[in-house]
Amino acid sequence: MNTFKEKTIVVTGASGGIGRATAIAFGRHGASVALLARGEAGLAGAAKEVEGSGGRALAIAVDTSDYDALDAAASRIEQELGPIDIWVNVAFTSVFAPFAEIKPQEYKRVTDVSYLGYVYGTMIALDRMKKHNRGTIVQVGSALAYRGIPLQSAYCGAKHAIQGFNESLRCELLHDGSPVKTTMVQMPAVNTPQFSWVLSRLPNKAQPVPPIYQPEVAARGVLFAAAHPQRREYWVGASTAATLMANAVAPGLLDRYLARKGFASQQRPQSRDPEQPVNLWEPADEDRDFGTHGAFDARSAARSPQLWASHHHGTVLAAAGATVLGLWAFGGALLGRTGR
Template identity: 40%
Template structure:
């Protein structure tokens, strides 16, 4: 009897919490073998247990995405345990809140190193595995802030804008060499994850997302779809789609809206737990996929639902 083909492998940076951890569960439920990379051992262990409970193979590796050598070693370890990576997801990121003049240079640089250069490092490692096989998909988790930066998030806005431009340039290079490796960039809205508790705030109040907020499950399902379809860019949620359109056709008006929502929207009723910044060091306790803003967080997106529906009709998604 012919042997069944082994299930594909996904590797996720930032896989111990938030969007990365939720995405691991989505891939696991689809039968994928899952490799997780993060800085903190407790969080990785908890995330691995969660994936393992779904009946699929899982492996973990401790690495900081700002350390390219450690990231390469982590990829080698995970591939040795699971097999060749088919999809690599760059989901690691961090944040510092406050006016640009109030954010110390060291903190600004760290956000850039993790959120932008961490994505670059992860992509470089993924390409080192995929290009020789001329196969694979890289998904970079970006943000809706690329369409108009948010005040009090200058470091994060700049880093995410760089992620988008990096992906655009890289796709052209890969197409020029006729590579079958695909690079997809996804743009989520505000998401209910521990990101805000992990951020440093210089605002005088705790960090919180600008409404509307979505549950990370919505983003994870969209990332899975982006990996399957290999689309160059994918906006997640009608909210971000409208935001992107307005930024293009009415930039002045959009700027006025952002001036109000970008500050006042982060100053609403506080639903946060005690801040546990992880900008420079991982948390000593597992964080999970969800934050403390779930009460009003949206659990689905019409846009993502329709994308999944049409992908199923075409036989490219599930």
């Protein structure tokens, strides 16, 4: 991870959750980190943690759905921190509700932030990286980029769209022989503050679908992808791997399963507070810092064996090969003893 020392990193959605954990992790490796988000209090808290981890922080309040403002932020970053080496798109917003209960302007807002925010960030980063003849763009995705679930149609639609545009861009970069790389990291359910501030019309409090992982697990996946962007995609968490494989084999079966289980699994037993913060139009963390984690620490895993295995393919394959050879040798010796 010395790859990141003294590099200039941009992280959108950096005031909380995966974005904040990622920014802190980059700071821990000696990077200069530009933190982009809307909420002033959340940004200030994140910047303090990045600097406390050993990095350099530049916090800029910006709405990623505003191309001109985002472009101006990128210019400021290069003036103050230097040419951008890595750009990580994380920022999003969402609505928890059945499709029929989402208003057109709400759907558009989710799409503007959660999809076009990635497109704009990628355009801006790519334009600058091409001039410097280097750079990496990391798209933070989700298992929901492949598998839609009920109550999150706007978010799922945005993640599917990111998947498609990123694949197109990757093909174009390969065609051009560009030194700029792009990769995507598909995430599981993560313990982030979004469940305390997302616009919700559910009767009960929203929750991520278990199993739940801590944001630091997701951040490790992002950093590895940023250091190894040659791979087109990374999966974080056994649940992500299981979901994507099952959806590839039996999507219709998953449709029926989620129709039965998908509503209850995304809600806690407690009734939703009608006065809870909503960050769709305005930042919920403007005056209050929600931190990196959400409300599910007691139920969240801090490690993922699947992630380790994904990052150590060679070791896993070598161990598997050694096991097979060992079993073969043991079987041969056993047959020799028995005369068979």
